[in-house]
Amino acid sequence: MISYKITTGILGAVIFIIILLLVRKGKLQEKYALTWFAIGIVVVVLGVFPVILDKIAKFTGVSYAPALLFVIAVGLLLIQNLYLFIFASQNEVRIKELLQEVAVLNKLVAELRKEMTLRAESIKENRPGRHGGLNGMNDPVNDDQEPDFPASISS
Amino acid sequence: MKLLILVPVFNEWPHLLPVLKNLKAHFSEILVIDDGSDDKSYLNLLKKEGFKYIDIPFNLGHWCAIQTGFKYALTKEFDGVITFDGDGQHLPEGALRIVPGLEQGYDVVIGKDNDRGGWTRKFCRGILNRLSGLDISDFTSGLRGYSRAAMGQLTHGSFLNLDYQDLGVLFMAKKKGLRLMEVPVRMETRRGEKSKVFPNFASVMRYLFITLTFIIARRL
Numbered sequence: 001m002i003s004y005k006i007t008t009g010i011l012g013a014v015i016f017i018i019i020l021l022l023v024r025k026g027k028l029q030e031k032y033a034l035t036w037f038a039i040g041i042v043v044v045v046l047g048v049f050p051v052i053l054d055k056i057a058k059f060t061g062v063s064y065a066p067a068l069l070f071v072i073a074v075g076l077l078l079i080q081n082l083y084l085f086i087f088a089s090q091n092e093v094r095i096k097e098l099l100q101e102v103a104v105l106n107k108l109v110a111e112l113r114k115e116m117t118l119r120a121e122s123i124k125e126n127r128p129g130r131h132g133g134l135n136g137m138n139d140p141v142n143d144d145q146e147p148d149f150p151a152s153i154s155s
Numbered sequence: 156m157k158l159l160i161l162v163p164v165f166n167e168w169p170h171l172l173p174v175l176k177n178l179k180a181h182f183s184e185i186l187v188i189d190d191g192s193d194d195k196s197y198l199n200l201l202k203k204e205g206f207k208y209i210d211i212p213f214n215l216g217h218w219c220a221i222q223t224g225f226k227y228a229l230t231k232e233f234d235g236v237i238t239f240d241g242d243g244q245h246l247p248e249g250a251l252r253i254v255p256g257l258e259q260g261y262d263v264v265i266g267k268d269n270d271r272g273g274w275t276r277k278f279c280r281g282i283l284n285r286l287s288g289l290d291i292s293d294f295t296s297g298l299r300g301y302s303r304a305a306m307g308q309l310t311h312g313s314f315l316n317l318d319y320q321d322l323g324v325l326f327m328a329k330k331k332g333l334r335l336m337e338v339p340v341r342m343e344t345r346r347g348e349k350s351k352v353f354p355n356f357a358s359v360m361r362y363l364f365i366t367l368t369f370i371i372a373r374r375l
Contacts, residue, residue, distance in 0.1 A: 023372035026313035030365040030372075037368075097212055 008047020015040035035080060042076075156258055158184065158300075159233045160250065161224035163217055164241045165190045168197040171241045175206055178239065181247040186227065190220035217297070218320040225306040236306065238320070240297045249340035253300035262333035263325065264300035266340035267293035279363065287326055287370050291337060294322045298340060305333050319362065323369050 019036045022028035028036075046053055046069070057065035160182045164171060171187075178185055186207050189198060191214035201208050209223060221238055228236045235257045237250050249266050256264035269277075269292055284292060297320060301309065308314075308331050309324065317323045329335055353359050 020368075020372045020375065023368060024375075026316050029316050029318075030368045031318065031361070033368050034364060094213060101212060 005048045009044060012040050012044030012047065015043060039076065156234045156254070157232070158182065158254065158257070159224070159228045159231070159236045160185045161221060161228075161236050161238045162187045162241045163190055163220040163224070163238065164188065164192065165214065165217075165220075166192045166194070167241045168192070168194065170243050171197070172200075172204070174241055174243050175201075175204075178247050178250070179206075181251060182237075184233070186224055187241070188220045188224050190214055190217070216318050218317050218324065219315075221320055222310050222314070225301070225310045229303070229306055229310070233303070235300060235302045237300045238297060244342050244344070245298045246341065246343060249298050249342065252338050252340050253298065256336045256338055257300045257302055259336075260302075260334070261300075261336040262302040262305040263328050263335045265291060265293065265296050265325070265335070265337045266298035266342075267291075267296055267337045268340055268342040269293055271296075271342055283322060283366055283370070286367075286374070287322055288374070289322065289326055289329065291322075291325055291335065293337070294325055295319075298342070302333075308333065318365065322366055326369070326373065 015036065019028065019033050019040070023030055023033055050065075053069060054065050057063075057068045060068065062068045062071075160178055162171075162175065162178075162185065164187055175185060175187070186209065187201060188209045188211065189195065190211050195210065198208055198210060209227060211220060211223060215223075224236060224238075237253050237257075239245050239250055245266070253264045253266055271293070280293070280295065284290070284294065287294075299320070305328060309328065314324070314327060317327075325335060353362065
């Protein structure tokens with residue numbers, strides 16, 4: 001049988017390696033690694049020196065030390081969870097704002113295109129002898145065509 | 156070479172206009188990127204003064220604002236951009252020294268001022284530089300030139316994960332095979348009271364932690 005200190009040490013090391021790998025692959029942003037590293041450190045420290053937990057339990061008046069461990073663990077997870085909820089709410093608002101903006105932009109681009117084709121046509125009608133309309137505008141755009149503005153940005 | 160000057164701005168208004176006017180004397184194409192400033196009314200004044208701007212609805216961070224400028228420059232067929240801080244720290248002469256590097260075909264040209272910052276800054280920079288193996292002495296400099304090729308690469312994938320325009324960008328740019336170069340320039344002390352990226356001690360610690368995690372995760 002191996003010492004429990006080795007078990008918890010390995011557990012902590014595994015947490016660290018997983019976080020580093022996720023950061024390396026770009027799955028986890030560096031700024032979110034902080035809390036996970038903190039958790040890894042707590043696991044290692046409490047695992048290798050369980051005396052600390054006993055001392056804290058005595059100080060806070062908890063008679064059964066492992067119960068304190070669970071209280072701390074649940075507390076930390078609750079904080080993490082709350083943080084994620086706040087984060088999700090913020091993101092939802094931002095996505096809504098972005099979509100509204102994109103929708104308005106799409107509409108504006110469509111209107112501009114329509115205006116341009118109308119102008120190109122009126123110029124053509126006024127000067128029937130000239131071919132091709134405006135300089136460089138040989139291809140007047142169809143009004144009901146989907147504007148490709150967002151697509152051209154992301155490409 | 157068709158160059159665009161990108162000026163990312165976050166709550167910078169009183170100092171911004173003289174900076175832009177100085178720039179206008181040397182460069183014809185300037186684009187201000189407002190990164191979700193609290194008071195956006197200054198954008199109307201910019202329009203009146205004849206400056207172009209992009210208005211980002213909320214604060215995305217310095218690097219993300221610059222990427223927005225990259226995407227604009229790419230669609231508008233610019234050959235390169237120069238990023239220039241709006242707080243009066245950078246001088247148009249410095250930006251002019253970036254240009255030859257881009258013309259020689261370098262992808263990322265960094266304007267360095269090694270006398271910048273206190274000894275703690277220099278010390279941290281030295282250590283991070285050594286750890287990363289980058290060999291760029293002033294990697295926090297915001298005065299940089301990017302080629303069209305660099306912009307194309309730096310607006311995708313893992314580059315969207317980054318927060319700061321600093322070591323991480325350079326580290327990954329080098330990994331992608333882009334050519335990096337440093338040019339010495341002179342910088343002023345900024346006109347705003349505080350750094351926008353590092354307003355307090357906690358932000359510095361956060362930065363150090365993020366950068367260290369970045370280096371450790373990629374160098375192990």
